[in-house]
Amino acid sequence: MDSLTQRLKALSSAEDFLQFFGVPYDERTVQVNRLHILKRFYQYLHKAEGLAGLDDVELFRRYRELLVQAHQDFVTSTAAREKVFKVFQDADGTQHVQLSSLRESLAERRAARAAG
Template sequence: MDSLTDRLKALSSAEDFFAFFAVPFDERVVQVNRLHILKRFYQYLHKSDGLSGLGEVELFKRYRELLAQAYQDFVQSTPAREKVFKVFQDADGTQHVQLASLRDSLADRRVQRAA
């Protein structure tokens, strides 16, 4: 019989994870937040203590709880508030571009087109 880890490696989409762990979900929430949910699930797994000492059944249950928790984070909040990815962590999701770098980039493109 395959281990839980081996079975997880075969999953390729957020929906696969929800189906595997039998976690009910709203497709609209997952469509918009799939990467955020899976990243948060991964973060929860790495912060969880004592997972290595659990048997397959207990480990499955704990993973299921953490996936459901990650999903709920995005049912009740938004990616911008949860700040799972670096773009949202840096400057509250706002990126700053120097005007000089835009000018230089535009000048470089003009030169490339002329050549």
């Protein structure tokens, strides 16, 4: 019999993980937040203590609990509020571009077009 770890390696999408663990999920939430859910699941796994000594059955149970929690985070919140990825952590998810930078870029494009 394959170990739990081996079976998990075959999974690739959030839907695959949710189905494998038998977690009921909101399709719309997963469609919009699939990468966020997987990243949060990984974060929960990384912080979880006491997983190393568990057998596959107990490990499956704990992984399932953490996946349920990761999914639920995005049912009750948004990606911008949860800030799983760096883009949302930096400057609260906003980007700042200097007006002078835009002017320079526009001038360079105009010059390139005139030369070309």
